[in-house]
Amino acid sequence: MEKRWVQAVKSDKEAIDLLAQQLNIDTSLAEILVQRGISSFEDAKDFFRPQLSQLHDPFLMKDMDKAVSRIDAAIAAEERMLVYGDYDVDGTTSVALAYSFFRQFSRHIEYYIPDRHKEGYGISTAGIDYAKSKGITLILALDCGIKSNDKVAYANSLNIDFIICDHHLPGEELPAAVAILDPKRADCPYPFKELAGCGIGFKLAQAWCITHQLPDSSYEQYMDLVMVSIAADIVPIVDENRTLAYFGLIKLNQNPCIGLKALMDSCGKNKNYTITDVVFTLAPRINAAGRMDHGNQAVKMLLCTEDDLAARQSLFINVQNTDRKVSDQHITAEALALINDSEVLMGKKTTVVYNENWNKGVIGIVASRLTEKYYRPTIVLTHSNGLLTGSARSVPGYDLYEALLGCADLLEQFGGHKFAAGLTMKHENIEEFSQRFEDIVTATITEDLLCPEIHIDSEIAFSQIDGKFQRIIAQMAPFGPMNPAPVFMTTNVVCVGRPYVVGTKHLKLSIKQQNSAIFEAIGFGLAEFENLLQPNQPFSVCYTVEENIWKEQKRLQLNIKAIKIHNQ
Structure with a gap:
């Protein structure tokens, strides 16, 4: 597919020349820095030489004091706690971080990852029932929960409290949790809004260490996990995320946790990692556990404290990733066969495909591949637990989430962000949904967004x-x-x-x-x-x-x- 070449708007020449002189660099490089908001020597110093002192005060986050106090009370009273997270990279690294950190202070803590195929995304009734059966009275939810109002209410009816650490957009009404850590909530003054879910867990650990006067190394040791989540979740690498990614890469390349080191060894690359390497080498393998088996397998690897066990676990996950590739290729071929190329010539602006036999764990990857080929908002659906469940992907610049909002009455559930989302619907709604989704996208997308640039x-x-x-x-x-x-x-x-x-x-x-x-x-x-x-x-x-x-x-x-x- 032919691409549009779009040149950046020219910046202020005086500012460029001055910065080039101050930094003794080529003016073209100075121009790029100015385009990215770096216009002074001090800006450049902060950009090129990140410092951990640039991390924001975690107590600027709304409800951080409440979260720390509730965990304090739970540990003092020897309550049973559950760390709950999603099955993707951000969720599993979040759970590994929070569980590893807080188990230093409590013997009564365990973790839970929902089954992608049986429970689906986010907080599940089955997960809450599990917590109740284990006598758990506090659930720490990471990378999920911000829209789980009904599930949190159900937990409250069972005398189970929730602390939510999420980075997704809240709904109009927040869940009735003891504390909600989410920079995207309207009343949160936290200065940086784009942390990954694991980054929220990191800030909670940082706040805990400040409260209890523990050394910075107590939470900084988890920066490799945070960096992996930043890379995999494709959040902006600016501000605090840049600092966390910068130092996280140093840790990954010099002294990674045992689980990540084993994974690096098993995939044949164990040094000189970049963000791109993490995205295309480590992240797919961590994700494969939840796609093909169970996300618990990824957490188990990330929590390993023995080299031999970590090696065995990473090899298992490598096998899962190989199986994922085979399934991905097979389903992509079937999906392409369902798409009529004439639809493209006729000017259709969306792709919606369905097959009841497709593996729920890989349809998100397939949606991405179809979007790359046809370059239009795409939804891939399969059958799961009596409903159609799907993954949606967008093209850069188009707000997919807003389009799904216009179809909300046809959906049982949906969530995500501008460029990727998950959804469920009743089987009888698929035709009406497909047409309305097409109509909404056609009315709101511009032609230039349908051509890669x-x-x-x-x-x-x-x-x-x-x-x-x-x-x-x-x-x-x-x-x-x-x-x-x-x-x-x-x-x-x-x-x-x-x-x-x-x-x-x-x-x-x-x-x-x-x-x-x-x-x-x-x-x-x-x-x-x-x-x-x-x-x-x-x-x-x-x-x-x-x-x-x-x-x-x-x-x-x-x-x-x-x-x-x-x-x-």
């Missing part, structure tokens, strides 16, 4: 790229939402020698501008250009600048995102 930070010449240029880019990491790796554009480029395909669909080539050095480049998924790039024929590229490490050798490499052949 590449955001270009700056147009540069190859002569500007050298080791210093790349090192400064590397210091802008960790990269992610709201702080992506800079994308550059260069025109009048020619191939040196012939490009060739590696694997089945990736393009390897050497390129240069007139009088520039020759750069090695890789274009993932761009094999179609192998025979289109003729000798001495100029073309334009947009790309990121990276350091490629192969057999301990480091060299600059351009990662090409798109190619435009001149006069084409």
Whole structure:
């Protein structure tokens, strides 16, 4: 699918030149910093050299004092407590963090992950009944619960209190919990609203340590778990998340918890991790436990204190991930067969597909793959517990959650955010839902959102790229939402020698501008250009600048995102 090349709006030239002079860097890099709100030497210092002192006071979060006091009371009275979390990466890392932290102070604590297939997302009646059967009087819910009003009310009727640590948008009415930690609640003054669920648990541990005058290391030891949740949940890597991700990556690469270390070893990469590596290497494996078996398996691995046990558990999860890949590929092929390509030509703006036999655990991945192919809001549905259950994915810039709100009367339950959501409905509603969803999206989406775009930070010449240029880019990491790796554009480029395909669909080539050095480049998924790039024929590229490490050798490499052949 052809992409739109969108260049960033030019920033104030005086500000750029001044920052470039102050930092002694290329003006193109200074321009990118200014575009990202970094316009002074002090801003740049905070950005390039994050400090743990930049973390916000956890007691700025509404109800933090209530949460700490209630846990204090529970520990003093030797009440039984349950740490409850979702089955995805954010949920399982949240549970591992909170359980590991609070079990240092209480012998009467356990954890619970709902069964994706039997209970579904969020707080379940079965989970509350389990708590009651175990004599539990306090549930600490992480990465879920903010809309579980009925479930919290049910727990209260059984004399079970709730503390909710969530980061999703609340509904109009909050649950009747003892404390609700969620920066997105309207009355919460916490200065940063985009923490992951595990980040909320981290702030609770931080508040506990401040209250009890414990050393900072008591909660900082969990930063690798928080970083994994930030990467996997695709939250903005700015402000507090940037600090947590920065130090979390240091911990992952230098001294990870035993469970993560075993997982890194089992997948064949145990050093030099970036956020991207976490997203594509560690996160899918942690997620696979809940998709193919049970999220408890991921928590069990993350809590391991013995190397041998952690190794066995990580190998088990690797097997689950292999099974997930097979299931994912099979269901994706079936889903593609259901979609009539003429629908695209007819201008349909959505995709809704259903098969009662699809594995509930992988339909979210399938929805993502269909969205990538057809580039329109997509919902994949299967059958579960007498209802249709589904995963929805959007395209960048379109608020999927708002579209689902317009279909709320046809849904039994739904939740999520702008770009991803889960939903359930009765079988008889699928046709009316599909049509209304199509109508709402058609009326509210713009044509430009239906075509993928590449955001270009700056147009540069190859002569500007050298080791210093790349090192400064590397210091802008960790990269992610709201702080992506800079994308550059260069025109009048020619191939040196012939490009060739590696694997089945990736393009390897050497390129240069007139009088520039020759750069090695890789274009993932761009094999179609192998025979289109003729000798001495100029073309334009947009790309990121990276350091490629192969057999301990480091060299600059351009990662090409798109190619435009001149006069084409």
